[in-house]
Amino acid sequence: MGDRPHIEVQGLSVWYGGQQALKDVSVAFPAHGITAVIGPSGCGKTTLLRSMNRLLETSGEVRISGRVLLDGTDIYAPKVDVTEIRTRIGLLASKPFPLPMSIYDNVLYGPRIHGLCRRDNADATVERYLRAADLWEEVRDRLQSPAHALSTGQQQRLCLARALAVEPEVLLCDEPTAALDPISAQRIEDLLRGLKRHMTIILVTHILRQARRLADFVVFLWLGELVEAGPAEQVFNNPCNERTRAYLMGDIG
Amino acid sequence: MERRLAFRRLTDRLAGCSTTALSAATSLLAVAIGLVLLARAWPILTTRPLGELLLSTTWKPLQNAFGYYPFIMGTLCVTGVAMVIAVPICLLTAVYLAEYAPRRVYAVVKPLIDVSAGIPSVIFGIWGVIMVVPFVQRIASSEIGRSLSRLPFFQIDNPTGYSVLAGGIVLAIMVFPVIISVAEEVIRAVPVGLREASWALGASRWETIKYVVLRHAAPGVLAAVILGFSRAFGETMAVMMVVGNVPQVPRSLFDAAYPLTALIANSYGEMMSIPLYDAALLGAALLLLVVVLLFNLSARLVLMRIARYG
Amino acid sequence: MKRLRRLEEYLFRFLMGLSLVIVLGSLMLILGTMLWRGLPSLSLAMLTQVPKGGYYLGEEGGILNAIVGSLCLAGGATLLALLLSLPVAIYLHTYAGCSRAAHLVRLAMDVLWGIPSIVYGAFAFTIMLWIGLRASLLGGIIALACLELPIIVRGMDEAFRLIPSALSEASYALGATRFETATRILLRQATAGLLTAVLLAFGRGIGDAASVLFTAGYTDRLPDSLLRPVASLPLAVFFQLGTPFPAVQQRAYAAGLVLTVIVLTLSVVARWLSRRLMHHVVR
Numbered sequence: 001m002g003d004r005p006h007i008e009v010q011g012l013s014v015w016y017g018g019q020q021a022l023k024d025v026s027v028a029f030p031a032h033g034i035t036a037v038i039g040p041s042g043c044g045k046t047t048l049l050r051s052m053n054r055l056l057e058t059s060g061e062v063r064i065s066g067r068v069l070l071d072g073t074d075i076y077a078p079k080v081d082v083t084e085i086r087t088r089i090g091l092l093a094s095k096p097f098p099l100p101m102s103i104y105d106n107v108l109y110g111p112r113i114h115g116l117c118r119r120d121n122a123d124a125t126v127e128r129y130l131r132a133a134d135l136w137e138e139v140r141d142r143l144q145s146p147a148h149a150l151s152t153g154q155q156q157r158l159c160l161a162r163a164l165a166v167e168p169e170v171l172l173c174d175e176p177t178a179a180l181d182p183i184s185a186q187r188i189e190d191l192l193r194g195l196k197r198h199m200t201i202i203l204v205t206h207i208l209r210q211a212r213r214l215a216d217f218v219v220f221l222w223l224g225e226l227v228e229a230g231p232a233e234q235v236f237n238n239p240c241n242e243r244t245r246a247y248l249m250g251d252i253g
Numbered sequence: 254m255e256r257r258l259a260f261r262r263l264t265d266r267l268a269g270c271s272t273t274a275l276s277a278a279t280s281l282l283a284v285a286i287g288l289v290l291l292a293r294a295w296p297i298l299t300t301r302p303l304g305e306l307l308l309s310t311t312w313k314p315l316q317n318a319f320g321y322y323p324f325i326m327g328t329l330c331v332t333g334v335a336m337v338i339a340v341p342i343c344l345l346t347a348v349y350l351a352e353y354a355p356r357r358v359y360a361v362v363k364p365l366i367d368v369s370a371g372i373p374s375v376i377f378g379i380w381g382v383i384m385v386v387p388f389v390q391r392i393a394s395s396e397i398g399r400s401l402s403r404l405p406f407f408q409i410d411n412p413t414g415y416s417v418l419a420g421g422i423v424l425a426i427m428v429f430p431v432i433i434s435v436a437e438e439v440i441r442a443v444p445v446g447l448r449e450a451s452w453a454l455g456a457s458r459w460e461t462i463k464y465v466v467l468r469h470a471a472p473g474v475l476a477a478v479i480l481g482f483s484r485a486f487g488e489t490m491a492v493m494m495v496v497g498n499v500p501q502v503p504r505s506l507f508d509a510a511y512p513l514t515a516l517i518a519n520s521y522g523e524m525m526s527i528p529l530y531d532a533a534l535l536g537a538a539l540l541l542l543v544v545v546l547l548f549n550l551s552a553r554l555v556l557m558r559i560a561r562y563g
Numbered sequence: 564m565k566r567l568r569r570l571e572e573y574l575f576r577f578l579m580g581l582s583l584v585i586v587l588g589s590l591m592l593i594l595g596t597m598l599w600r601g602l603p604s605l606s607l608a609m610l611t612q613v614p615k616g617g618y619y620l621g622e623e624g625g626i627l628n629a630i631v632g633s634l635c636l637a638g639g640a641t642l643l644a645l646l647l648s649l650p651v652a653i654y655l656h657t658y659a660g661c662s663r664a665a666h667l668v669r670l671a672m673d674v675l676w677g678i679p680s681i682v683y684g685a686f687a688f689t690i691m692l693w694i695g696l697r698a699s700l701l702g703g704i705i706a707l708a709c710l711e712l713p714i715i716v717r718g719m720d721e722a723f724r725l726i727p728s729a730l731s732e733a734s735y736a737l738g739a740t741r742f743e744t745a746t747r748i749l750l751r752q753a754t755a756g757l758l759t760a761v762l763l764a765f766g767r768g769i770g771d772a773a774s775v776l777f778t779a780g781y782t783d784r785l786p787d788s789l790l791r792p793v794a795s796l797p798l799a800v801f802f803q804l805g806t807p808f809p810a811v812q813q814r815a816y817a818a819g820l821v822l823t824v825i826v827l828t829l830s831v832v833a834r835w836l837s838r839r840l841m842h843h844v845v846r
Contacts, residue, residue: 273658
């Protein structure tokens with residue numbers, strides 16, 4: 001796959017109040033493909049994910065040290081524009097949060113804010129990204145109805161369409177199927193599998209089987225520390241670390 | 254043991270019945286108030302068409318002429334001015350407190366605003382007399398006032414300062430705590446995930462507030478404004494002390510007005526001697542009750558719905 | 564484009580700051596004005612004497628009648644409101660559960676909360692006429708109790724709501740009846756909240772003028788009977804301000820200061836109490 005890592009985390013430590021959630025984590029995320037971040041709950045998976053689009057700093061008393069490089073530039077550097085970083089790095093949250101507006105406006109929310117949406121191509125944009133999220137056929141007749149009227153599974157795909165509409169290079173997925181029924185979850189997985197050719201996907205999941213199904217690379221965290229990272233095949237079949245082996249076998253975590 | 258259990262059960266049953274009965278009774282208090290006022294206002298409601306009562310401008314109890322129109326307009330004008338002043342200030346403050354305020358600022362400002370909600374209305378009244386009325390009077394007699402005077406709603410025929418504007422300013426400050434605390438609570442209750450969804454798309458803080466947070470909180474914010482409105486609408490003392498109490502339809506911010514509440518408070522002592530006077534005053538109270546009740550009920554239903562469905 | 568976006572945010576942040584300054588500034592201005600105008604004319608005599616002959620022309624005397632009267636009015640009303648609201652709050656949390664009835668009662672209380680005090684005054688006065696009661700301490704207490712009732716119920720409702728349901732479930736599991744659970748668990752756990760609600764209601768009652776205007780009347784004597792008129796601080800302020808003599812108006816400011824101090828002290832104590840006692844409560 002990619003020669004150079006797309007995102008590189010260097011010596012990242014995060015404290016919530018007095019509690020350290022990430023301990024000197026250094027890991028590289030290769031370009032394209034799906035990297036699954038696995039580990040038991042409370043091990044810092046979500047923290048790591050949220051550090052990569054600087055959502056961490058929005059939640060109160062957080063202290064962050066270390067660097068996160070996106071294409072070689074540190075996103076925590078003083079002069080960096082946060083909104084630009086977040087435009088380049090999309091997020092699919094664990095629960096769908098449709099914005100309080102119509103389906104149509106939800107998809108266009110990002111493009112409009114960034115001034116990328118011209119009036120004459122708005123309809124085409126909406127259709128393109130709804131198709132990309134495999135939602136077009138279901139909602140084409142009710143684009144103007146409020147987004148929260150959709151089912152949870154549809155809402156999550158709408159959120160995906162919304163994220164794709166700003167053309168991010170990286171898509172962060174925080175347990176994107178946690179709130180969904182198995183069939184909706186399946187569709188999200190299929191979509192992610194299709195998207196990995198065009199973008200780097202970082203998937204936080206606590207479902208080992210999901211990681212096995214989707215991941216090209218695996219990062220294993222344990223109590224805020226990085227234990228092992230590598231190609232999926234190697235980590236799953238032949239882990240170097242004892243703790244990884246125990247976790248994969250179901251002995252711990 | 255058996256008998257003790259039976260006794261305990263009996264106490265429980267009795268307590269259940271009595272608390273239920275008492276709850277029902279107190280809940281019906283609002284209805285009771287409405288009915289009592291209606292009963293006392295009945296003589297005037299049956300002898301005069303409602304249209305005449307509400308729209309006639311003559312209030313001459315001695316000649317049996319009872320037109321609420323000037324008083325209704327007085328109340329509406331003063332309350333309207335108060336809301337025009339209070340709503341933008343309160344909403345901006347509420348957004349600041351809910352979205353931007355650092356924890357330390359919040360910890361100081363919020364209790365201050367809460368505590369000030371308890372300041373008695375008479376105090377607002379005194380303050381109005383000491384500061385606001387002279388202030389309005391100064392504007393009215395100044396160069397600015399004279400140039401403003403050419404605009405509609407700004408003519409200066411009343412140089413005293415006891416005016417709609419003075420009442421509006423005092424009322425606006427009175428409803429600050431009401432609107433701010435409800436609106437702030439509603440804005441704060443917008444799910445964090447919604448904000449994050451917007452941030453994650455590269456929206457700035459303000460864009461998120463403008464397009465997502467406020468839109469989501471809109472019904473609750475409206476309810477906050479309505480609660481403030483009905484508080485201002487029913488306020489008596491503070492307004493009465495600064496609006497001048499002249500029974501006329503105010504034409505300008507600098508005109509005196511005579512709100513419904515002040516009418517009741519000022520005339521209640523003398524009502525006995527004149528037939529129908531008392532009915533007319535209680536009719537005014539009924540009118541006040543109905544309007545405030547409607548506004549309050551709608552606002553509360555909205556807030557309840559928000560609390561239940563998130 | 565980006566410039567404009569940022570400019571808009573700065574503009575609104577500026578407006579927000581301005582609004583906050585206006586809100587806090589005006590509230591501070593009110594307190595400051597009360598202190599500045601009230602303090603000079605405040606004296607020991609004002610607090611310890613009843614009005615003597617010619618008081619309203621600027622002669623000797625004080626507002627002890629109004630201070631004591633207000634305390635009696637608000638005290639009586641709070642007691643009465645407490646007696647009525649405690650059962651309602653208990654009903655809401657033990658007997659009604661999450662039923663429709665509980666919703667209705669809460670809604671009714673919210674509605675009562677919003678009724679203007681002048682309407683309570685008019686209502687109470689009408690009732691008084693029917694039962695043949697003249698303007699008196701008792702009449703004032705009835706009007707104020709109506710006004711305070713929803714305040715206390717809401718305060719208690721919130722205090723009870725903070726109690727984890729596991730606690731009352733534990734009590735039920737031991738075989739206690741609902742009444743026993745209410746009196747032994749809920750009341751004890753929520754003492755701080757109840758006290759806060761009572762203090763806030765008392766503060767609201769002592770400051771209200773419109774409802775006691777014709778129900779309690781006014782007198783220069785100390786309150787001596789439930790059936791005689793009684794003076795109150797807000798009305799003392801109002802009437803003294805209405806006289807044409809500057810010396811008497813000065814006293815209105817002083818009376819206003821006394822009232823403000825009482826109300827703010829109550830409010831601060833109530834808040835401090837609720838935060839303080841909350842530490843000892845099982846969550």
